[in-house]
Amino acid sequence: MLDKLKTLQSEAEKLEPNTVERAKIRDLVVGYTEQFLAELPVSKGYNNNQAPASTSIFDEAYADEGIDPNELISRTGLEVDVQGINPASGNHLGYVPGGGLYTSSLGDYWADITNRYAGIFYANPGAVRLENSLIRWLSELVGYGAESFGNLASGGSIANLIAIVTAREAYNIVPANIEKHVVYCTDHAHHCIKKALKIAGLESSPIRYISMNHAGQMDIAELESTITLDTKSGLIPWLLIGSAGTTDLGAIDPLSAMADLAKDYQLWFHVDAAYGGFFLLVEDQQEKFEGIERSDSVVLDPHKGLFIPYGLGTVLVRDGNKMKSAFAVSASYLQDINDVLDPSPADVSPELTKHFRGLRLWLPLKIHGLGPFRAALSEKILLAQYFTEKLLGIPGFELQLSPELSIVAFRYVPEDLDPNQFNQRLTQAIHEDGRVFLSTTTIDGVFVLRLAILVFRTHINTIDLCLEILEQKVQILNQQLNSKLVN
Numbered sequence: 506m507l508d509k510l511k512t513l514q515s516e517a518e519k520l521e522p523n524t525v526e527r528a529k530i531r532d533l534v535v536g537y538t539e540q541f542l543a544e545l546p547v548s549k550g551y552n553n554n555q556a557p558a559s560t561s562i563f564d565e566a567y568a569d570e571g572i573d574p575n576e577l578i579s580r581t582g583l584e585v586d587v588q589g590i591n592p593a594s595g596n597h598l599g600y601v602p603g604g605g606l607y608t609s610s611l612g613d614y615w616a617d618i619t620n621r622y623a624g625i626f627y628a629n630p631g632a633v634r635l636e637n638s639l640i641r642w643l644s645e646l647v648g649y650g651a652e653s654f655g656n657l658a659s660g661g662s663i664a665n666l667i668a669i670v671t672a673r674e675a676y677n678i679v680p681a682n683i684e685k686h687v688v689y690c691t692d693h694a695h696h697c698i699k700k701a702l703k704i705a706g707l708e709s710s711p712i713r714y715i716s717m718n719h720a721g722q723m724d725i726a727e728l729e730s731t732i733t734l735d736t737k738s739g740l741i742p743w744l745l746i747g748s749a750g751t752t753d754l755g756a757i758d759p760l761s762a763m764a765d766l767a768k769d770y771q772l773w774f775h776v777d778a779a780y781g782g783f784f785l786l787v788e789d790q791q792e793k794f795e796g797i798e799r800s801d802s803v804v805l806d807p808h809k810g811l812f813i814p815y816g817l818g819t820v821l822v823r824d825g826n827k828m829k830s831a832f833a834v835s836a837s838y839l840q841d842i843n844d845v846l847d848p849s850p851a852d853v854s855p856e857l858t859k860h861f862r863g864l865r866l867w868l869p870l871k872i873h874g875l876g877p878f879r880a881a882l883s884e885k886i887l888l889a890q891y892f893t894e895k896l897l898g899i900p901g902f903e904l905q906l907s908p909e910l911s912i913v914a915f916r917y918v919p920e921d922l923d924p925n926q927f928n929q930r931l932t933q934a935i936h937e938d939g940r941v942f943l944s945t946t947t948i949d950g951v952f953v954l955r956l957a958i959l960v961f962r963t964h965i966n967t968i969d970l971c972l973e974i975l976e977q978k979v980q981i982l983n984q985q986l987n988s989k990l991v992n
């Protein structure tokens with residue numbers, strides 16, 4: 506047996522490279538990522554080639570023997586970091602981007618090496634205190650008091666799910682009364698809300714889609730009349746969902762008026778600020794969010810508005826005890842745990858063992874300070890205005906809506922052609938070009954392009970390039986279409 510243990514140990518010890526071996530692998534990864542960063546300013550925002558490599562590393566067998574790290578890194582990189590959208594690029598102007606701060610990656614590196622257990626206070630009081638400090642800072646940012654609590658989840662979708670489960674438990678919704686509990690939102694609420702309702706077993710709750718005004722904001726009069734009607738017919742108005750920055754248009758719902766109604770009719774008021782929430786760091790933007798402090802729960806995505814790499818969405822609940830009782834369960838193997846000093850992430854989340862996500866947010870906030878974040882967010886707002894002004898100077902372009910934050914929805918209106926078809930072809934041309942990436946949406950049957958400025962690396966030169974590409978592609982399309990008409 507001792508011989509066998511010895512053999513096994515010497516093979517297993519390959520899992521622990523020594524200092525020299527570590528440096529070798531680390532230098533290769535760092536060399537690769539440094540090259541990636543060096544090329545980033547001239548990299549495309551999008552590569553629409555989706556064909557697999559002719560000999561793909563992903564088709565090779567998982568062998569007992571390892572392969573050369575140099576070959577592994579370069580071949581993997583070639584197949585991963587080339588195709589599709591480039592989220593690290595400042596030229597990513599589609600959906601809701603963020604970028605990925607370098608200092609955050611070092612937080613991940615650190616957290617992965619020390620592998621501190623941040624799920625439960627007694628397992629690592631410091632790690633949990635660090636995460637709770639971030640939650641307190643976020644709570645103060647939205648204007649919640651000391652009794653609030655929250656969680657650093659993996660993204661906005663899970664954060665919204667946690668909020669919805671908390672709201673469900675706070676209203677004692679059980680299978681027998683699900684169909685009586687009504688949800689109110691607009692058609693521009695993010696689709697993850699619907700998904701969360703489904704996962705939470707609430708798919709049969711009626712959803713009232715309240716109309717929006719011309720600015721994409723919830724119509725308050727219609728909200729109130731719908732709530733009144735539901736109450737009269739014996740239903741229970743339960744969950745009011747506002748968006749602070751819709752994904753489509755960046756519109757902010759009238760949060761203050763919604764908070765008033767939520768109070769009058771005793772609804773749970775949830776604000777999805779996954780995209781827009783961090784604009785609260787910009788002083789002249791704060792009044793747009795008035796009323797958010799009276800919500801019951803809020804979601805903010807640091808992997809959007811704080812430029813952290815993917816994998817961090819946060820949920821805050823104004824009355825933290827509601828969150829704790831929503832997730833409270835016990836298990837005998839956890840009997841040693843008695844977190845009297847600080848509440849634990851595992852008490853308010855579906856997760857038990859989790860990545861120590863706090864460090865990836867803590868490090869950038871503390872290394873850079875808040876100043877550069879405020880400046881970057883303020884810059885994005887201004888860039889959206891700059892883009893708008895310049896775009897309207899190009900004949901044929903029109904706005905769907907003036908930008909509320911950093912999303913601009915617009916289209917080109919051609920002289921004789923169907924505008925929806927034209928703008929689809931315009932999008933295709935931009936995607937084939939790939940230097941910048943834009944996404945699209947449809948508002949009341951109108952196909953529009955979306956420019957979402959949120960990567961910290963996006964500056965005025967990118968916006969100028971984007972305008973140049975738009976003008977150029979429109980010109981080419983018009984020429985092609987006119988020559989077709991003539992022939």
Ligand SMILES: *Cc1c(COP(=O)(O)O)cnc(C)c1O
Nearest residue numbers: 601660661662695752779780818
């Ligand atoms: C991005 C987004 C979500 C979903 O968050 P993920 O982090 O992608 O899971 C939810 N709501 C809004 C408004 C968003 O912009």
